[in-house]
Amino acid sequence: MQLPDEQHTNFQHACSFTGIDSWQPLSHQGSSNYLFRAKHSQQLLRINASPERAVGVCRSRETSIMQLLQRHTWMVEVIENQPDNGWCYLKDYGDQPEAAIEKAAKHQLLEIITELQKIPVTATDLNFEFGAIWSTYEQIVSDNQDNPLKQQACIALSNELNETKRLQQQLPTTPKVLGHQDLHLGNLTLDGTQLILLDWEYAGICQPWLDAAGLISKFSYTPAEVNQLPAFQHLNSQSFATAIDIAQRFNNQLEVLWLQAREISDTGKQ
Numbered sequence: 001m002q003l004p005d006e007q008h009t010n011f012q013h014a015c016s017f018t019g020i021d022s023w024q025p026l027s028h029q030g031s032s033n034y035l036f037r038a039k040h041s042q043q044l045l046r047i048n049a050s051p052e053r054a055v056g057v058c059r060s061r062e063t064s065i066m067q068l069l070q071r072h073t074w075m076v077e078v079i080e081n082q083p084d085n086g087w088c089y090l091k092d093y094g095d096q097p098e099a100a101i102e103k104a105a106k107h108q109l110l111e112i113i114t115e116l117q118k119i120p121v122t123a124t125d126l127n128f129e130f131g132a133i134w135s136t137y138e139q140i141v142s143d144n145q146d147n148p149l150k151q152q153a154c155i156a157l158s159n160e161l162n163e164t165k166r167l168q169q170q171l172p173t174t175p176k177v178l179g180h181q182d183l184h185l186g187n188l189t190l191d192g193t194q195l196i197l198l199d200w201e202y203a204g205i206c207q208p209w210l211d212a213a214g215l216i217s218k219f220s221y222t223p224a225e226v227n228q229l230p231a232f233q234h235l236n237s238q239s240f241a242t243a244i245d246i247a248q249r250f251n252n253q254l255e256v257l258w259l260q261a262r263e264i265s266d267t268g269k270q
Helices: 005-018 061-068 098-118 130-144 150-170 210-218 237-266
Strands: 021-024 034-038 043-047 078-082 086-090 177-179 186-193 194-197 204-206
Touching: 005 043, 005 078, 021 150, 061 078, 061 210, 098 177, 098 210, 130 150, 130 237, 150 237, 177 210, 186 237, 210 237
Parallel strands: none
Antiparallel strands: 021 034, 034 043, 043 086, 078 086, 177 204, 186 194
């Protein structure tokens, strides 16, 4: 795997710290980061993507949340995390059958998200604000819109961003709780029969509509089941059904933004 210069330097630092030089690259399709698996041990190395490729990620917030949640049985085990040096060293749970993960998610994930929402947190550095993400996308457009090769993609990104903001404004207010905000099959694994949640880059104190959307669209929970989460119990079934439709479209729009920004970043590169 060919790493950008900064990530290559971070990789060398991680190799020196761990004493492991036999890291095998894993596919990072669908991820901005670069992943490696230790050849002869259950360890995983994540080399963090650059900020412009990891829009919305706050490494200090992620670090605080991973530390806060380490005692929970469903939390990925962090062996060493050095965000200032651009890497995170994790337990490797191995390749697990998707069917087994899906089955465990159907039985455990709603309970996990319930537990997550009930964790008392007040630290302001854990707040997740979409405004920072919108500003980053606006800066990407500003930096690239004069490039003839990227003009159309910038126009598309700007239009999609306006639509995403419009959907967000339509979502009802909820209590702010801890949320994962990136629930999909690729961010789950198993430790025996225990479901493990991976990738806490977008987690924070939030109004957890993205978790609600993920539970329904990715894991087939019913709106009635998700409506019982602590953050949504103040909404009646009709209000929740209307809101969850918006939340699912909002969730889809965020993925569109991510892909559009990636296209802009990659255009013109060899």
